[in-house]
Amino acid sequence: MAFKGPSPFPKGAGPFHSRTAGRRRAPDSRERGREIKAKKAIALPLLAGLLLAAFACGGGVENEATPGTETPCPSCGDSWVVDGTPLPPGQVCVPQVPAEGQANLFRNPGFESGENPWCVMHLPKFEVSQEQSHTGQSSALLQMQVPAGTTGTRVYYLVHEVEVQEFPELISGYYRVEKWARGTPRQYLQFVVIALGATNMPGGFSNHQVRYPLAGISEDPFAISNAFFVYIGTEEPAAGQWVYFERNIKQDFQSLWGAVPQGFSKIRVLFEVRFDDKEAGAPAEAEVYYDDLYMGPASENPNSPD
Numbered sequence: 001m002a003f004k005g006p007s008p009f010p011k012g013a014g015p016f017h018s019r020t021a022g023r024r025r026a027p028d029s030r031e032r033g034r035e036i037k038a039k040k041a042i043a044l045p046l047l048a049g050l051l052l053a054a055f056a057c058g059g060g061v062e063n064e065a066t067p068g069t070e071t072p073c074p075s076c077g078d079s080w081v082v083d084g085t086p087l088p089p090g091q092v093c094v095p096q097v098p099a100e101g102q103a104n105l106f107r108n109p110g111f112e113s114g115e116n117p118w119c120v121m122h123l124p125k126f127e128v129s130q131e132q133s134h135t136g137q138s139s140a141l142l143q144m145q146v147p148a149g150t151t152g153t154r155v156y157y158l159v160h161e162v163e164v165q166e167f168p169e170l171i172s173g174y175y176r177v178e179k180w181a182r183g184t185p186r187q188y189l190q191f192v193v194i195a196l197g198a199t200n201m202p203g204g205f206s207n208h209q210v211r212y213p214l215a216g217i218s219e220d221p222f223a224i225s226n227a228f229f230v231y232i233g234t235e236e237p238a239a240g241q242w243v244y245f246e247r248n249i250k251q252d253f254q255s256l257w258g259a260v261p262q263g264f265s266k267i268r269v270l271f272e273v274r275f276d277d278k279e280a281g282a283p284a285e286a287e288v289y290y291d292d293l294y295m296g297p298a299s300e301n302p303n304s305p306d
């Protein structure tokens with residue numbers, strides 16, 4: 001594997017950590033003052049190697065690796081886990097055509113109708129819980145509980161895929177952490193936006209991502225060639241309260257990638273809790289709820305900060 005393990009380049013010194021976006025103020029007043037860091041990890045001299053690594057990792061069309069691999073593959077993105085259990089045959093994420101007349105491109109955004117059409121790409125599956133809810137009776141619960149001896153990467157998520165013509169403008173929602181025991185420095189919440197098969201994007205990648213850590217880390221957890229990281233929060237997650245988040249993803253793709261994706265086959269959005277590169281030593285535990293998730297025009301955003 002071409003990029004096994006940590007980057008050989010010191011932070012800020014090598015091509016994988018060249019900072020092209022730098023720090024800037026968030027365009028939205030609600031986000032003013034939040035620290036934003038974005039890194040573009042494309043190194044042209046190593047592009048051939050990256051593409052080879054992505055291919056070798058099973059990157060293929062959607063940059064997804066085979067669950068169960070024991071070879072670290074940072075560039076494989078969200079589907080790579082050390083020992084995630086594959087889904088039974090036939091259980092796949094089905095891209096959704098948004099409901100007509102609805103601003104929100106997510107169906108069942110508050111989980112009041114159960115889990116569908118939210119999906120996962122490996123087990124364990126998220127739960128629809130009535131223990132906590134921001135509105136209504138239900139929310140989506142991600143439960144992470146691994147013993148001290150567990151190593152490597154684990155990803156717990158809920159996923160939504162949409163088929164739309166135009167790239168969406170805004171994502172907003174709420175998360176709530178009820179339990180948080182840090183088992184590794186790279187343990188965090190995030191949401192990820194992926195445009196698959198865009199025809200106008202640079203780099204020759206099959207998919208283009210922006211990854212939004214919500215809490216838990218302040219530095220990129222690994223080098224990834226086809227993604228930027230934009231930090232909405234960098235601190236430990238606040239326990240026992242709903243936390244609002246929003247980003248103008250259209251502006252972010254424009255400013256970071258240089259273009260708003262066009263001609264894509266679908267948009268995939270993942271809401272996660274996870275860790276990367278854990279070493280044996282401490283258990284990693286978290287209970288994370290998501291509710292009232294929105295993707296659509298900023299002017300129609302039904303959520304607002306509490």
Ligand SMILES: [Ca+2]
Pocket residue numbers: 110111112133134135136137138139291292
């Ligand atoms: Ca709800």
